[in-house]
Amino acid sequence: MKVFDKILNWYFSMNALPYWVILLIDIIICYFSGIFVFWLYYHGAVAFNNIALLSKTILMYMVFNLIGFRIFRTYSGIIRYSSFVDLQRVVLAMFLSLVIAEVMHYFVYNLEMHFVRLQGRQIAAMYLVATIGMMAFRILTKSVYDVLFNTxxxxxxxxxxxxxxxxxxxxxxxxxxxxxxxxxxxxxxxxxxxxxxxxxxxxxxxxxxxxxxxxxxxxxxxxxxxxxxxxxxxxxxxxxxxxxxxxxxxxxxxxxxxxxxxxxxxxxxxxxSIEDLLPRDQINVDMDSIGNLLRGKRIMITGSAGSIGSEIVRQVAVYNPAELILIDQAETPQHNIRLMMQFEWPDIKAHTIVASISNKERMDNIFETYNPDYVFHAAAYKHVPMMENNPSESIQNNVWGTKVIADLSVKYGVKKFVMVSTDKAVNPTNVMGCSKRICEIYCQSLNKKINEQADGKPVTQFVTTRFGNVLGSNGSVIPLFEKQIKAGGPVTVTDPNIIRFFMLIPEACKLVLEAGTHGSGGEIFVFDMGKPVKIADLAKRMIKLSGAEHIEIKYTGLRAGEKLYEEVLSTTENTLPSFHEKIRIAEVREYDYNEVNKQIESLIALSHTYNDMVIVEKMKEIVPEYVSNNSKYSVLDK
CATH class of the missing domain: 3.40.50.720 (NAD(P)-binding Rossmann-like Domain)
Incomplete structure (x- = not known):
């Protein structure tokens, strides 16, 4: 047994047997198949008395076998990895050899002085037994290998x-x-x-x-x-x-x-990871048609170092734009974007600029210098609790910054301006959501105004895209839960019934590009976010997935301005169909630009007073559906 084990280990430790060894084994199998068939027909004594002549006959028929072996390359595979395809090649090779042998045996039949006189059915039996033997050799070798190395x-x-x-x-x-x-x-x-x-x-x-x-x-x-x-x-x-x-x-x-x-x-x-388990439908986007629109164009992306902005950079860069003008005020993340462009897309002229979108003079200089064809506006303050405590910054960055970029897009003839919004802008209950709704209102009213004054000339088209939470974004709940689980808990959830919609960042950005490039201007596109996820269930699954035990879930109560559920208006009652099954067009109230502009100018002026109550009161005046939830600003709703 030790010798047998050594032989097996020697063979199976090799990468593969040389092809001539496999060919030799197949020839030996064919030879003994012929001896076996002759013995079955004529019994032992006759077979052994004619062994020399019989061997010469079998070896003569082996020439026909070699033709089949060569054509179907039965010896080229690695035996221990044999599959149905390898067995099929053996069958086809032996069938071809049999056909040739049956044709040629009529000539051999008359050479009885030199060869054993075999009948057609004996030849067929010889080839059948040889085929079974060759297949058995491959199956047995594979089975032994699987048993020895897999058990x-x-x-x-x-x-x-x-x-x-x-x-x-x-x-x-x-x-x-x-x-x-x-x-x-x-x-x-x-x-x-x-x-x-x-x-x-x-x-x-x-x-x-x-x-x-x-x-x-x-x-x-x-x-x-x-x-x-x-x-x-x-x-x-x-x-x-x-x-x-x-x-x-x-x-x-x-x-x-x-x-x-x-x-x-x-x-x-x-x-x-937990992201893989969240229910979502597959999203198919014709990225080639998007690429045809963006290829060779000058593309500006604000918030380029953020979760959404950086993914838009990656997806746009694939289509070889003429230039990328990348703007973000976060120096270190923006530096990382610069390195990414240098290493992954060195042939694209990318300008990574550290600047604030609310700096009008600086933005004007950038627009004048680079004259972009498309603007994807993803820069914004987004964290609900932070903006609830800092409404002045929400106005000065989100609202004023959007107005600056939108106005400059018109001034410098940008073909299309695409704004990234949020589901929190729908019937907002917090400062952040309301600030994004004001941005939507301004862009939509500006689009209406310039179209009315266009007189048939090309104008900037303003498109808004609205969706929910993206998985893995900076500051999202999943990284927070992971950190809490590693620390041994507790995992904090605001409310046992709170639910959220989730989408992968790449999927969300594909839909932004699809809506942005195919929209005709003035639309607010709403993404179908699929099924909502209960955050408490998410926490429980993450705990199970981690393998950690005795991790407590602690409910802390809704934060200021937080909803139990988000709305995206993605119902057939409140939206219209679009060019994509996952994208619908929100039916929202239209505003007069002059009135909106006047109100926003007043709001921006108030933001510099840093009086939270006065600022939020003005926001509620502009967006009447803004009703604060679990917030100090709720007194303004009474």
Whole structure:
């Protein structure tokens, strides 16, 4: 046995046998197949008495075998990684050889003095036995390798998904050496496949018995088929089962959309984060058409160092604009953007400028110098509690800054101005949301005014995009929860019933580009944010996902200006359809520009008094639907 083990370890430690060794083994199998068939027909004595002549006959037929071997390259694969395709090549090679042999044996049949006289059915039997032997050799070698090198090694694993995606992923992990995952079955929602087997393993349904199955099989990991990512994200029941059992979950990257034709050996799996589990629909955007509009243009992006602004920079840079004018007042993050552009897009002329959008003189100089074709305006103060305590800064940065950029866009003939807004601007309950609503009102009224005065000439088109929370943005709740969990808790949630909409930053920015480049001016585009997420449930899942125990969730009460739920007006009653199924056009009240401009000028003047109550009172006058929630400004609503 020790000698046998040494031989096995020697073979399996090699990268692959040389092709001539595989060819030699196949020839030996064919030779003994011929001896075996002759023995079956004529029994032992006759076979052994004619062994020399029989050997010469078999070797003569081996010439026909070599033709099939060469055409179908049966010796080119690595035997221990044999697949159905390799077995198919063996069958086709031997069938071709058989056809040639059956044709040629009529000529050989008359050479009885030099060869054994074989009949057609004996030749067919010889080739059939040889084919079975060659296939058995490959299957046995692969099986021995799997047993020797996979038993009790690797993480005991189930694959979520069957058919092309699941089977492709399963084949990929089985062929990966050294073995990281040990396949023990599949998970499916399809009742028709219950009790079936795939690749020698059982298929288990997502039902009440699944948890017990996972425990009995000692499953430690589940791999999600790339074709089932969206379904898995929306299956809270299955997620809860896996998380409660401490099972690791691995998914492919969300950056690539997989199809049935893809090579699943290239799937890059990563252990999930909470962002991967949040339910959301796949968003498809025709980025090529967007690229055609932006290619070769001068693009200005304000707030370029922020979560949204920096992602817009990345997505726009792909399409080779003539110049990027990147503006942000945060020096260190803006420096990081400069380094990113130097290393990732060195051929694009990028101007990374540290400046405040509320500095009108500086902004005028920048517009005059670079004369942008498109402006994506993402700069804003966004944190609700901070702006609730600093309404003057909310006005001077968000409102005045937007007015400065919008007015300069008209002055210097910008083709399109795209403003990034928020769901908090809908029926605002806080200073930040109201400041963004005032920005929306100003841009929409300015668009109406310049169109009325255009007299058929091209004018700047103002487009607003409105969406909810983005996953992973600076200061979002997820990084806060992660920090609290690492510290041992408690995890703080303001209210057990508070809910929020979430979207990935890349998806949100794709929709911003889609709406911005395809909008005709004056629209407020509302994004379909999918299903809302209860923040308390989010916290519970993050705790389970971390593996930490005895972490308390502490409810602290709603913060000043905070809503239990956000509104985006993405209903069919309050919106109109657009060019994209995930983008709708909000039906909002239109304002007269002269009146709006007068009110905003007054508001800006008041902001320099730094009298919070006076400032907010004026904001409520401009936006009557602004009703403060859990805030000191609530007295102004009475």
């Amino acid at each position: 009790d090694k690797g993480i005991r694993t189930l694959v979520y998904g069957v058919k092309d995606g699941g089977v492709g992923l399963a084949k990929s992990i089985r062929s990966t050496k050294p073995c990281k995952f040990l396949l023990k079955g599949f998970i499916s929602h399809e009742p028709s496949i219950k009790g079936r087997m795939l690749m020698g393993e059982n298929v288990y349904l997502v039902d009440d018995s699944l948890a017990d199955r996972i425990k009995s099989l000692k499953i430690k990991a589940v791999l999600v088929s790339p074709l089932q990512n969206e379904r898995f994200r929306n299956d809270a029941k299955l997620q809860d089962i896996l998380l409660s059992l401490g099972v690791q979950i691995f998914m492919s990257s969300a950056e690539k959309e997989w199809s049935q034709e893809d090579d699943y050996s290239k799937v890059q799996l990563k252990e999930i």
